[in-house]
Amino acid sequence: xxxxxxxxxxxxxxxxxxxxxxxxxxxxxxxxxxxxxxxxxxxxxxxxxxxxxxxxxxxxxxxxxxxxxxxxxxxxxxxxxxxxxxxxxxxxxxxxxxxxxxxxxxxxxxxxxxxxxxxxxxxxxxxxxxxxxxxxxxxxxxxxxxxxxxxxxxxxxxxxxxxxxxxxxxxxxxxxxxxxxxxxxxxxxxxxxxxxxxxxxxxxxxxxxxxxxxxxxxxxxxxxxxxxxxxxxxxxxxxxxxxxxxxxxxxxxxxxxxxxxxxxxxxxxxxxxxxxxxxxxxxxxxx
Amino acid sequence: xxxxxxxxxxxxxxxxxxxxxxxxxxxxxxxxxxxxxxxxxxxxxxxxxxxxxxxxxxxxxxxxxxxxxxxxxxxxxxxxxxxxxxxxxxxxxxxxxxxxxxxxxxxxxxxxxxxxxxxxxxxxxxxxxxxxxxxxxxxxxxxxxxxxxxxxxxxxxxxxxxxxxxxxxxxxxxxxxxxxxxxxxxxxxxxxxxxxxxxxxxxxxxxxxxxxxxxxxxxxxxxxxxxxxxxxxxxx
Numbered sequence: 001x002x003x004x005x006x007x008x009x010x011x012x013x014x015x016x017x018x019x020x021x022x023x024x025x026x027x028x029x030x031x032x033x034x035x036x037x038x039x040x041x042x043x044x045x046x047x048x049x050x051x052x053x054x055x056x057x058x059x060x061x062x063x064x065x066x067x068x069x070x071x072x073x074x075x076x077x078x079x080x081x082x083x084x085x086x087x088x089x090x091x092x093x094x095x096x097x098x099x100x101x102x103x104x105x106x107x108x109x110x111x112x113x114x115x116x117x118x119x120x121x122x123x124x125x126x127x128x129x130x131x132x133x134x135x136x137x138x139x140x141x142x143x144x145x146x147x148x149x150x151x152x153x154x155x156x157x158x159x160x161x162x163x164x165x166x167x168x169x170x171x172x173x174x175x176x177x178x179x180x181x182x183x184x185x186x187x188x189x190x191x192x193x194x195x196x197x198x199x200x201x202x203x204x205x206x207x208x209x210x211x212x213x214x215x216x217x218x219x220x221x222x223x224x225x226x227x228x229x230x231x232x233x234x235x236x237x238x239x240x241x242x243x244x245x246x247x248x249x250x251x252x253x254x255x256x257x258x259x260x261x262x263x264x265x266x267x268x269x270x271x272x273x274x275x276x277x278x279x280x281x282x283x284x285x286x287x
Numbered sequence: 288x289x290x291x292x293x294x295x296x297x298x299x300x301x302x303x304x305x306x307x308x309x310x311x312x313x314x315x316x317x318x319x320x321x322x323x324x325x326x327x328x329x330x331x332x333x334x335x336x337x338x339x340x341x342x343x344x345x346x347x348x349x350x351x352x353x354x355x356x357x358x359x360x361x362x363x364x365x366x367x368x369x370x371x372x373x374x375x376x377x378x379x380x381x382x383x384x385x386x387x388x389x390x391x392x393x394x395x396x397x398x399x400x401x402x403x404x405x406x407x408x409x410x411x412x413x414x415x416x417x418x419x420x421x422x423x424x425x426x427x428x429x430x431x432x433x434x435x436x437x438x439x440x441x442x443x444x445x446x447x448x449x450x451x452x453x454x455x456x457x458x459x460x461x462x463x464x465x466x467x468x469x470x471x472x473x474x475x476x477x478x479x480x481x482x483x484x485x486x487x488x489x490x491x492x493x494x495x496x497x498x499x500x501x502x503x504x505x506x507x508x509x510x511x512x513x514x515x516x517x518x519x520x521x522x523x
Binding site: 002004037 | 366370371
């Protein structure tokens with residue numbers, strides 16, 4: 001069991017040769033292949049990473065786009081709802097306005113008709129009363145009555161205010177002291193003289209007085225001096241009766257109108273309350 | 288009964304002796320090269336790989352991992368030397384079950400030659416990684432007196448390496464031979480199986496020890512540089 005020198009050296013050489021041979025045949029080649037494979041795998045992993053990243057980015061982009069579209073859709077729907085709501089309100093308002101207008105028009109027309117009817121009634125009633133009184137007076141009128149009328153007229157002429165008297169005097173002067181006395185019936189001679197005298201006294205000058213009769217007058221006397229007229233007659237009372245009647249009717253009518261207006265206001269208030277109720281309803285639905 | 292295959296001489300011419308150790312070494316070498324050639328004949332990067340390539344890749348990647356774990360360095364510089372040590376010893380021991388085969392590792396000339404290769408390789412790798420001067424400076428640390436002890440240490444571990452392998456393989460063969468003459472039927476088979484296992488373990492131990500020696504030589508230098516770097520940092 002001693003070391004054989006030749007074998008020792010030979011084995012060293014053998015070993016070195018074996019190392020070189022194996023390095024050439026085995027290690028280098030296998031390591032190269034393995035490294036290459038590892039590189040390939042690394043490359044593939046990297047590629048996969050890149051692709052994954054790309055896919056993730058794309059997915060994120062699509063997600064973003066989808067979100068945007070959803071947002072847009074929601075916006076569109078809400079806008080459409082809002083517009084529909086506005087349109088509905090507008091249409092309702094329009095319809096209400098239309099109804100109000102029609103109602104107002106109708107009321108106005110009713111009012112007008114009523115007024116016309118009342119006016120007509122008033123006129124007819126006045127006429128009727130006037131006509132009745134006129135006929136009664138016509139039937140009653142005679143010379144005695146005429147006499148009474150003339151005397152009353154003359155008294156009245158004297159009782160006129162100073163200003164009015166002056167105005168009549170002025171008118172007499174302008175008409176060259178001419179005056180006309182109108183009456184329904186012919187005034188008797190003695191009354192004519194009395195009247196002429198009274199007028200002359202009134203004016204203080206000589207006045208030519210003409211006596212005329214007129215069918216239009218109902219038991220009354222009229223003094224015409226150019227542009228002035230002093231009259232007394234039953235006509236005046238009748239006219240004032242007509243006027244009074246008209247006034248009474250007006251009052252009645254205005255009262256009725258007031259009542260009507262109050263009713264209208266009450267109705268409008270009711271309507272306002274109803275509208276409020278309507279306004280509340282959709283809110284209730286939302287909650 | 289031959290203790291060493293060195294004494295089986297096939298051919299001799301002057302000082303040149305062609306004994307069984309050399310012949311069987313050539314045989315193992317030839318077999319290894321043949322396997323390598325078969326494995327690397329049709330190399331493929333992508334599957335399907337050939338069976339030989341697959342087998343060799345498994346072996347080599349395992350060796351690389353081992354070297355990486357022990358040295359904490361790139362294994363490809365050490366792989367040809369350490370890998371060849373392992374493959375040669377492993378195959379030699381493995382083939383001992385072949386009748387008539389004398390494992391070359393059973394000769395102290397072979398194990399001494401391998402140990403001598405490691406003895407030379409340790410400083411060679413150390414110098415290659417650290418440089419001539421800085422490698423040899425660790426022999427005189429911490430003082431000049433340590434130099435003989437360092438050298439004795441180097442020599443003794445080389446001797447231990449050689450004798451351990453030789454003793455194990457030789458004893459395996461010897462025990463098998465002795466038992467064969469004492470109890471020829473069953474016991475030698477068991478002992479032979481044990482011998483095969485011990486042979487593989489020895490191959491592994493030899494390769495790992497060689498790696499550790501080489502790594503320690505490189506690492507000693509690294510620690511050196513680190514320490515000096517730290518010193519310079521502190522000084523600076």
